[in-house]
Amino acid sequence: MFTFITKKPLWANIAAAAGLLLLIVLLFLGSLQLITRHGKTMKIPQVTGLSISEARKTLESQGFEVQIQDSTYLDTVPPLQVIKQVPEADNLVKVNRIVYLVVNQAIAPFVAMPNLVSMSFRNAMMVLGRYGIKLKDTAYKHDFAKNSVLDQLYNDQTIKPGTQIQQGSAISLVLGDGAGGYDFAVPDLFGLTYQEARLAMQADGLIMGAVVPDKDVSDTSTAYIYRQSPEQFDDEKKLNRIRQGQTIDIFLTSQKPVRKTDSLDPQPPPK
Numbered sequence: 001m002f003t004f005i006t007k008k009p010l011w012a013n014i015a016a017a018a019g020l021l022l023l024i025v026l027l028f029l030g031s032l033q034l035i036t037r038h039g040k041t042m043k044i045p046q047v048t049g050l051s052i053s054e055a056r057k058t059l060e061s062q063g064f065e066v067q068i069q070d071s072t073y074l075d076t077v078p079p080l081q082v083i084k085q086v087p088e089a090d091n092l093v094k095v096n097r098i099v100y101l102v103v104n105q106a107i108a109p110f111v112a113m114p115n116l117v118s119m120s121f122r123n124a125m126m127v128l129g130r131y132g133i134k135l136k137d138t139a140y141k142h143d144f145a146k147n148s149v150l151d152q153l154y155n156d157q158t159i160k161p162g163t164q165i166q167q168g169s170a171i172s173l174v175l176g177d178g179a180g181g182y183d184f185a186v187p188d189l190f191g192l193t194y195q196e197a198r199l200a201m202q203a204d205g206l207i208m209g210a211v212v213p214d215k216d217v218s219d220t221s222t223a224y225i226y227r228q229s230p231e232q233f234d235d236e237k238k239l240n241r242i243r244q245g246q247t248i249d250i251f252l253t254s255q256k257p258v259r260k261t262d263s264l265d266p267q268p269p270p271k
Helices: 010-036 052-061 121-131 194-203
Strands: 041-043 065-072 082-086 092-094 098-104 110-112 134-141 149-154 164-166 170-176 183-185 207-213 224-229 241-243 247-253
Touching (some): 052 065, 052 082, 052 098, 121 170, 194 207, 194 247
Parallel strands (some): 134 170, 207 247
Antiparallel strands (some): 041 092, 082 098, 110 164, 149 170, 183 241, 224 247
């Protein structure tokens, strides 16, 4: 059966085997290049901004596979619109390459309403941004804590922290206007030390304004107040009025001042 092989010299058989092996390798490489389309590339089309159905149709018609990699929610983008694609548009890739898409969700997800009360308006806006909640409106209420959040409203009703609310929803904030809800007589700080006056003003919701010490004052905390602005009485000896959140300027001396007995005017501090 194999006499045609045995009758030939050994070198001829080796040469024939080598030629056959080379032919098999060339056929394999040729078929592999045909199957994989080696060297053939295509440009990725732009599908960002299209609906998922339009993007899938566009990509598959050009020989690409499509997979949804992730989904997110943006209230500024239509539902089921492609937000991102990988690889990006205009990249050259092989045919049959998989293109991964990030799609905008059709329904806004729910988040727990954060507690914004007592936050500053600036911090509250940062928190709302992280939760994907919008600010609808602001209103002001008498309170000495200026621009501090006093209440949070959804559909004109107080919304409690932890309440489920959809991303993209809008809430309103009630802020302090920096002034108390009522006015009262300016307190008399004459003769008090700086520390005593500071505690008294804090109790009334007032703010320490400018502090003007005399030249002989070495320690402000133990110095005495001999003048204030606004004063307790006006030029007509009527009580001045003040609101929470407003300021009082004070003037300090190292010696405790003495008020004249026949007048509400303070006696100048001794030199």
